[in-house]
Amino acid sequence: MRVGVLTGGGDCPGLNAVIRAVTKSLIQHGRCEVIGIADGFEGLMGELPRTRALGWEQVSGILHVGGTILGTSNRGNPLKDDATLAQVGRNVLALGLDVVVAIGGDGTMSIAHGLRAVGLQCVGVPKTIDNDIAHCERSFGFDTAVATATDALRRVESTAYSHHRVMIVETMGRHAGWLALEAGIASAADVILLPEIDYDLQAVIDRCRAREQRQRYTIICIGEGAKERGGSQTVRERVVHSPDPVRLGGVAHVLRERLQPHLQSEVRATVLGHVQRGGDPTPFDRVLATRFGHHAARMVIDGDFGRMVTLQGGAIGSVAIADVANTQRTVPVDHELVVTARDIGVCLGD
Incomplete structure (x- = not known):
């Protein structure tokens, strides 16, 4: 199985930890080849795709490092027109990709969902410092x-x-x-x-x-x-x-x-x-990103495509990418933390 990995949207502490966990887990499985895709979906949009092989050595020593070794972009949108989408489809076929692990926020998940049109299967990993991805109580980087x-x-x-x-x-x-x-x-x-x-x-x-x-x-x-x-x-x-x-x-x-x-x-x-x-991820984010990356690899191995890794009730699970695309998780005005802030005397401006 040939598995692509990309990081989309804004950068975020913990991205490298996910790349490392996905790659090492798939290599340990023994029947997967991992391909890193440069600069998010932009790496699949040109006439010549921009990729690099990811092996054990390439992802060693990056757990604690901020940013992403693959590069990222919040501008590349392969769904912007039919010609670009068709080019992505040709690149996916030429690379022999069976599935792509897309690490990103709601925008990345929306694109991953839309790429089904060219037959590309995706597994999502939630990433955002805003902690605003639907159906996920905590994302790494936050x-x-x-x-x-x-x-x-x-x-x-x-x-x-x-x-x-x-x-x-x-x-x-x-x-x-x-x-x-x-x-x-x-x-x-x-x-x-x-x-x-x-x-x-x-x-x-x-x-x-x-x-x-x-x-x-x-x-x-x-x-x-x-x-x-x-x-x-x-x-x-x-x-x-x-x-x-x-x-x-x-x-x-x-x-x-x-x-x-x-x-x-x-x-x-x-x-x-x-x-x-910027900066190195906290120990909490290193562990959470590793958990997310490992679970994403298991989903790839099990053929559980079209879904995003999630954290709910402290447990790692998954949710359909379609349920995450184009949605956001905002703070409920009656959330426990809002109530707590009010009760300890914080002014919330209202």
Whole structure:
């Protein structure tokens, strides 16, 4: 059996751990040849496919390394037109691929689902620092991103305390606030603003004013997709020929401008950006990614195609890729963590 492996979408700590586990598990099986596909689905879209053989040595020593040895892309979409789709089909046939293990988020899963049109079978592995893949309670990369954001928030607190400032830290999270919520709770943020809960500016002002009289500083953690009640998300730029034509960013600066006229404290904003994607995965993410990669390999061996590895109730399982494509897992407003945040006195802006 010839098995392709690719990483699609944004990079994420733990990708190499999955590649390693998939490859070594299939090699141990003894009847599989593993082919790495470069730069996500882009590696299958040209007249000459871009691939490399993956053997035991090629995937050794990469468990702890961030990023992906295969490269990735969030621009390559083989479903964009019939000609591109047909070229992918020819490349799959020429490479003799029986199945592709596609490691990525909801966009990658949507493409994997659509490639059935050219007879390509896929097994999915969920990847996202936003933790927003449907039917999966925790994806690898998320724990590392939470740790990175938490560390940044804690570092910001020391300067906020020293200068008696309001410090706003913006995390990633277009439509799902899991990262802002967990990092905010872990860093004892005073205000946590999520995309799922439109915030009332006056509620945030009132919390900052109250802290001016007591602790004299305030820490605000805000997801990039958060918006003021009656307002709209903050668009950083618009990109042509991208699956994400609207890129968010800068909501922390918008909030700073809105808050400053109402407060005595100086208000500063920090956007964490891609630092949340980088670095070595935490031990938790290394283990979870290894579990996901091993299970994906077992699904390949068993011919359990068209499904994505998932984690539910702490147990590894799988779900149909069709059920994941074009969907997102957002934070329910009555989620246990939201209730906990409210009960320990965190302002959620409403």
